[in-house]
Amino acid sequence: xxxxxxxxxxxxxxxxxxxxxxxxxxxxxxxxxxxxxxxxxxxxxxxxxxxxxxxxxxxxxxxxxxxxxxxxxxxxxxxxxxxxxxxxxxxxxxxxxxxxxxxxxxxxxxxxxxxxxxxxxxxxxxxxxxxxxxxxxxxxxxxxxxxxxxxxxxxxxxxxxxxxxxxxxxxxxxxxxxxxxxxxxxxxxxxxxxxxxxxxxxxxxxxxxxxxxxxxxxxxxxxxxxxxxxxxxxxxxxxxxxxxxxxxxxxxxxxxxxxxxxxxxxxxxxxxxxxxxxxxxxxxxxxxxxxxxxxxxxxxxxxxxxxxxxxxxxxxxxxxxxxxxxxxxxxxxxxxxxxxxxxxx
Amino acid sequence: xxxxxxxxxxxxxxxxxxxxxxxxxxxxxxxxxxxxxxxxxxxxxxxxxxxxxxxxxxxxxxxxxxxxxxxxxxxxxxxxxxxxxxxxxxxxxxxxxxxxxxxxxxxxxxxxxxxxxxxxxxxxxxxxxxxxxxxxxxxxxxxxxxxxxxxxxxxxxxxxxxxxxxxxxxxxxxxxxxxxxxxxxxxxxxxxxxxxxxxxxxxxxxxxxxxxxxxxxxxxxxxxxxxxxxxxxxxxxxxxxxxxxxxxxxxxxxxxxxxxxxxxxxxxxxxxxxxxxxxxxxxxxxxxxxxxxxxxxxxxxxxxxxxxxxxxxxxxxxxxxxxxxxxxxxxxxxxxxxxxxxxxx
Numbered sequence: 001x002x003x004x005x006x007x008x009x010x011x012x013x014x015x016x017x018x019x020x021x022x023x024x025x026x027x028x029x030x031x032x033x034x035x036x037x038x039x040x041x042x043x044x045x046x047x048x049x050x051x052x053x054x055x056x057x058x059x060x061x062x063x064x065x066x067x068x069x070x071x072x073x074x075x076x077x078x079x080x081x082x083x084x085x086x087x088x089x090x091x092x093x094x095x096x097x098x099x100x101x102x103x104x105x106x107x108x109x110x111x112x113x114x115x116x117x118x119x120x121x122x123x124x125x126x127x128x129x130x131x132x133x134x135x136x137x138x139x140x141x142x143x144x145x146x147x148x149x150x151x152x153x154x155x156x157x158x159x160x161x162x163x164x165x166x167x168x169x170x171x172x173x174x175x176x177x178x179x180x181x182x183x184x185x186x187x188x189x190x191x192x193x194x195x196x197x198x199x200x201x202x203x204x205x206x207x208x209x210x211x212x213x214x215x216x217x218x219x220x221x222x223x224x225x226x227x228x229x230x231x232x233x234x235x236x237x238x239x240x241x242x243x244x245x246x247x248x249x250x251x252x253x254x255x256x257x258x259x260x261x262x263x264x265x266x267x268x269x270x271x272x273x274x275x276x277x278x279x280x281x282x283x284x285x286x287x288x289x290x291x292x293x294x295x296x297x298x299x300x301x302x303x304x305x306x307x308x309x310x311x312x313x314x315x316x317x318x319x320x321x322x323x324x325x326x327x328x329x330x331x332x333x334x335x336x337x338x339x340x341x342x343x344x345x
Numbered sequence: 346x347x348x349x350x351x352x353x354x355x356x357x358x359x360x361x362x363x364x365x366x367x368x369x370x371x372x373x374x375x376x377x378x379x380x381x382x383x384x385x386x387x388x389x390x391x392x393x394x395x396x397x398x399x400x401x402x403x404x405x406x407x408x409x410x411x412x413x414x415x416x417x418x419x420x421x422x423x424x425x426x427x428x429x430x431x432x433x434x435x436x437x438x439x440x441x442x443x444x445x446x447x448x449x450x451x452x453x454x455x456x457x458x459x460x461x462x463x464x465x466x467x468x469x470x471x472x473x474x475x476x477x478x479x480x481x482x483x484x485x486x487x488x489x490x491x492x493x494x495x496x497x498x499x500x501x502x503x504x505x506x507x508x509x510x511x512x513x514x515x516x517x518x519x520x521x522x523x524x525x526x527x528x529x530x531x532x533x534x535x536x537x538x539x540x541x542x543x544x545x546x547x548x549x550x551x552x553x554x555x556x557x558x559x560x561x562x563x564x565x566x567x568x569x570x571x572x573x574x575x576x577x578x579x580x581x582x583x584x585x586x587x588x589x590x591x592x593x594x595x596x597x598x599x600x601x602x603x604x605x606x607x608x609x610x611x612x613x614x615x616x617x618x619x620x621x622x623x624x625x626x627x628x629x630x631x632x633x634x635x636x637x638x639x640x641x642x643x644x645x646x647x648x649x650x651x652x653x654x655x656x657x658x659x660x661x662x663x664x665x666x667x668x669x670x671x672x673x674x675x676x677x678x679x680x681x682x683x684x685x686x687x688x689x690x
Contacts, residue, residue, distance in 0.1 A: 097476060100458065103448075107448065112448070113444055113445065115442060117473075127473060128424075128462075128472060129460075
């Protein structure tokens, strides 16, 4: 077989797998164990974009016992020591077992267990792997969960976190100096080293997300990273969003509004804006309307919008972002339930 | 869905997987990467049955660069420390991630990489997993590689090592006191503790092997474990063995002979016997005939039959056992080659 034929064959094998995965997920409400297959959510974004904060609120709202949380960064191929002599950062797919991550995402999506590798962010070492059986909801957060077509085929809902660089740098500086023991200089040098790979591998995932979340200060009002942030959520018509156009107007003077815009690539998206100082009475009405659209019995969770676990202050843009993700998780689950009882009857 | 229906469904999912696996292997000469899929050999047997000795000779004969060797014992669920407070030994499937082993065997059989867990027999600890891409031949040796139907469906050839208990105890005592730092007392206590699970989980695998290998002294001649051992190979008609009936007679006075017998379960098997003192001229003729039947260009490997890597003495029963496995590995590979070029043309 020629090189070309070999490569075509490998590609068609690969393409088959993506299609197979989509077909399997679409055609099957039940997972390997006979129960409903899990709902899979990807939260992709660069280091310091707030992946953990978003995930924590979802886990609390759904109940941690219903959630399996997987860090895509556990698939690092090299430990911190080994990386010192290597020409790439953890942002590079070469620095990760992407093929193994794909296998594990496929297994989880079909309700099968995995033996997940473990990367310790504190020590920078790779350790004993961990046996994981997927629960009702699987949240996969990390640098590259949406990097390949096959990985993307495993998710029901995908999110890309896309804050402006100055916000991300401020967040990353705060975390890495306080929680991971780096100096400010080290963090800044690391950011500089990572930038080319961030551009090449992380940011392209934005194009594949169902929802793009951007927390940002409003520059026209002279706000900075220290002010409470507003949020803009881009909702791509790749999944069924709540019917926000019946709830929100497009008057940009309103603290919450919805605008039909073209994204950077020219494709249509709905852009929801939630102002940092939005009146809780206004946001609460919108939240209730979104929640009611789900038609579930349980009340709207009160734990949304917490910036950290100790704090009692509620951040409205964060709360609405988490609620929207919650909506999609519960909606996807309800649909599976329906499909499963249909096929039973 | 009732419990019964749920359980039926889970079982049918499971049964499907075995069939699917067999169908996939049978219908496909090529693996995930487009090249030929690997040939899979299982070597199952209790602790101290000589799995490593058999495997080492095969690896040397084929060339280590063509072989991927996988230890089924790497799938231990608990480390040595954790097992101290648990009511079972490593022989118990509960003490192993059998489902993960199945997944990995499926992947390897289809030419896909795995991230294999690592159990260190010296320290008794579980460590950083290892990325493995299957080469031409994958040899999986360990306690439980043939425990489940799905695992068995992944192999082209399967072997069970079945020495009499006194031989196994002598071998295990020698190894565990010399190489693993145990006292004789500890090994004997451990053997006693393991016996019920050995009977329940290890020995039943014998029934599923294509080849059962028994190295033993000839009791009628008053031989003991210290004498060179003879070998009896049971060849089940589950795979195509070389046509030994055209080479060997059934005269049990001959140093090598072939007898059609009923196995313990009443089913027909061919039993090849190689006497420990068989004349190398006789065995050499048989070996050449087996090798010629393969019709390959390369000469009969000279490295077979070494009891340990330092020794130059050749053990004829071991050499013939290894040759027979080699025959099956090469034959299976040749068949895939043929199937692949057929489908290419």
